[in-house]
Amino acid sequence: MLKRTDILTMKLMRGIVIFSIFSLSSLVAFGQMDFQSRASFELSMDLTKDMEASLEFGQRFKDNSLHYDRSLITGAVKYDLPKGFSVGAGARYLLVQNSDQILESRSRFHGDLNYRWKISSFQIKLRDRIQYGFDDISSYINFGNKLTNRSRVGIAYDIFGTPISVY
Numbered sequence: 001m002l003k004r005t006d007i008l009t010m011k012l013m014r015g016i017v018i019f020s021i022f023s024l025s026s027l028v029a030f031g032q033m034d035f036q037s038r039a040s041f042e043l044s045m046d047l048t049k050d051m052e053a054s055l056e057f058g059q060r061f062k063d064n065s066l067h068y069d070r071s072l073i074t075g076a077v078k079y080d081l082p083k084g085f086s087v088g089a090g091a092r093y094l095l096v097q098n099s100d101q102i103l104e105s106r107s108r109f110h111g112d113l114n115y116r117w118k119i120s121s122f123q124i125k126l127r128d129r130i131q132y133g134f135d136d137i138s139s140y141i142n143f144g145n146k147l148t149n150r151s152r153v154g155i156a157y158d159i160f161g162t163p164i165s166v167y
Helices: 004-025
Strands: 037-046 051-062 067-080 085-097 103-119 122-134 146-159 162-166
Touching: 067 103
Parallel strands: none
Antiparallel strands: 037 051, 051 067, 067 085, 085 103, 103 122, 122 146, 146 162
C-alpha cells in the first residue's frame, strides 16, 4: 500500500511532467548545426554555512570544435534559503570572436532564483535568471544593453556516488 507522501509525490511529478510538456510544446526550437565544445574549470568555497562563492573559467569552440569562439570568466555568490530555495548573483566577462575574426569584449550581470527538490536519488533543479549584458564599453553610451530572462529545468541522478545532470 502506498503512503500518503508517495501518492502526493507521484501527483506532483505528474503535474511537473504535464506542465513541462505544455510549456515546451509552445516554444519555437532551433537546432544546432555544428558540434560545439565547452571546457570549464570552477573554483568554489563556502564563505559561511549557507553562502558559497565561485569563480569559473571557460573556453568555447565552434564550427565542429575547430575554431575559437569565446573565453569567459564568471564570479558568483549563492545563498541557501530554507525549503530548497537559494538566491544568487554574479558577473561574467567574455572575449568573443566575431565573424570577422575580431575579438570583442562583453560583460553581463545576473541574479538567480533557484529551487532544488530531492526525491530519493533524483534531484529536480529549477533556475530562473535575469541577466543584463553589455556588448562593449561603447554600448554604455549607445544603449546597446540587453536584458534577458533565462529559465532552466534540470534533473540530476546519483549513479554510485557520481552525479549525472541533464538540463
